[in-house]
Amino acid sequence: MSCLNLPNHILRKSNQEEITDYLSDASNYTGECESVYFPVSTEEVAVIVKAAVAGKIPVTTSATRTSLTGSSVPDTGIVINTSRMNQLLYFDKTKKTIELQPGFILKDLKDFLQKEGLLYPPDPTEELCTIGGNAATNASGAKSFKFGPTRNYIEELEIVLADGEILDLKREDIFARNDRVTLTARSGKKYDIPVNPTGMPATKNAAGYYIKENMDAIDLFIGCEGTLGIITKIKLKLLPAPESVLSCVAYFTSEQEALNFLTEARSLSYKSRTENLRNEIDARALEFFDGNSLQMLKEDFPGIPACSAAVWFEQEYSSMNADSVFSCWDKLMEKHKSLPDSWFASGDKEQKEIGRFRHAISYKVNEYIKRNRFKKVGTDVAVPDHHFEDFYRLIAHHIRQTGLNFATYGHFGNSHIHLNMLPRNEEEFALAKETYFYICREAVKLGGTVSAEHGIGKIKREYLKLMYDEEKINAMRAVKSALDPDNLLCRGNIFLM
Ligand SMILES: Cc1cc2nc3c(=O)[nH]c(=O)nc-3n(C[C@H](O)[C@H](O)[C@H](O)COP(=O)(O)OP(=O)(O)OC[C@H]3O[C@@H](n4cnc5c(N)ncnc54)[C@H](O)[C@@H]3O)c2cc1C
Structure with a gap:
């Protein structure tokens, strides 16, 4: 060529x-x-x-x-x-918006906003990713428990389409009508796109195109994994930074106690949000680590006590409600018998250290996979909250039966589980793939998703078929054909044409 x-x-x-x-x-x-x-x-x-x-x-x-x-x-x-398209194009502190080129690094954005007293909540654990990559995957992270995924913060996109035309999209500007969206490029060229709803799960979800009745056209491009266009400019909505953040890793001697703690913290947080209760528990992050994950982390964090599981939570607070918020968490930790040596972050430096703790487990798992030259076999499943505990117990039992090494952690506040299998040889790799398939199938049976945040890419196409039958995948193909008839952009991502 x-x-x-x-x-x-x-x-x-x-x-x-x-x-x-x-x-x-x-x-x-x-x-x-x-x-x-x-x-x-x-x-x-x-x-x-x-x-x-x-x-x-x-x-x-x-x-x-x-x-x-x-x-x-x-x-x-x-x-x-996009690494050289990394400029900050416009910032309006009063309106709390920022316009960036797509190659702007998330960590740089966070550092910039911290100085300005503003917050951009989506926080995939890996901070060295770009805003363009986050938009293309609808990335989310720990704070998505309270603030939702990247989609919620995208106000405008500039996109180069598969024919080289440039498209400008604003949120709340163009909506689907009768399952069709009409887009007009800067040149005046029109695109008529069929958007037949696929019945997306109600859980956090990043599997396949976002298509639903009367949808906002901008949402089609968020999470499309680069298959519908190249994002060249992004306008983001920002939030005021909180006065203070409580961050704590609570350790438990039994996994069940940790799960009970997390489930109750979740219900209380939902209640506080619905009833606008300012002095109660209202977590912005609720993350879980199983005993195997903690064992892997001990090498870098020797302060981890002997325990079976941990929950990392964060809550924003101010001088007005500090006492009551701290006291609510204290009581909940006591009720569920968290260990006395739980790790409270008292300042920004300590909070960053807890962030490093969370990142380290993903990094260690990915390193193991690279070192052993396997492809990653780690779940990204989410299920509806009311099925979560039963589902977790089912897959925890199943994985133990296989004899595989594994580490489970993740965004349990969103009922979202990263169960990473750590095969030692080809035979175990094959078993890990079988187990992965089983877990995805069970999640889908409960109305969940095979991918809550990482997307489908090229290695999870088969699992998308567990969620969507051929007709629904054809509905996605029809979108792709309308915008990219020669299947040139990010060929092989999400589905084959
Ligand atoms: C240790 C670790 C932890 C992680 N934790 C999380 C997590 O908590 N949550 C989460 O959501 N993800 C997580 N991820 C996955 C990853 O960080 C995200 O998917 C991230 O959004 C990818 O961004 P990137 O800039 O690296 O994009 P890339 O990996 O380079 O690309 C990702 C996709 O976006 C497309 N793309 C990139 N830029 C553009 C553009 N300008 N226009 C159109 N398409 C584009 C690419 O074609 C590709 O389909 C993690 C990864 C690692 C390694």
């Missing part, structure tokens, strides 16, 4: 040694491509896409490649990497 005929100022790398890093992601999925392009502007992205479409060359968009599904890895064609 020959390289594209493009202006020289657009940076391109084709030497295979130079582009190796762009041929894999954090899931350890590997691929290949001819060249990687590094545009700096929307116009350069449009020029590259127009040249690619003329030669029917597939284009995969990649950012920092922290994806856990192979979604940013090309199987063929070229890559457009």
